Amino acid sequence: MKHYLFTAAILIAALVLYSIGLVSGALLLFAGGGAFELWFWARIFARRRGPNHSSKRTPPAPLNSSVRRSYESR
Numbered sequence: 001m002k003h004y005l006f007t008a009a010i011l012i013a014a015l016v017l018y019s020i021g022l023v024s025g026a027l028l029l030f031a032g033g034g035a036f037e038l039w040f041w042a043r044i045f046a047r048r049r050g051p052n053h054s055s056k057r058t059p060p061a062p063l064n065s066s067v068r069r070s071y072e073s074r
Contacts, residue, residue, distance in 0.1 A: 003043075010040045 014036035021030030 007040060007043045010036055010043065014040055 014033045017029050017033035017036060021027070021033055
């Protein structure tokens with residue numbers, strides 16, 4: 001949950017910097033908004049690594065005997 005809150009905070013910071021940069025004409029603030037937006041999208045599309053986020057696919061569950069027999073009889 002904290003991961004999503006932090007990602008949302010990054011997006012909000014990008015929007016705030018964009019809006020201040022547009023109103024004041026400060027190119028540095030506008031560029032900061034762009035940097036925060038890139039960071040936001042990188043976090044959205046990055047794959048998380050860890051015990052709960054495995055990149056390996058789990059094998060399919062074995063078929064029970066009645067389903068196996070119906071497939072074998074075809």
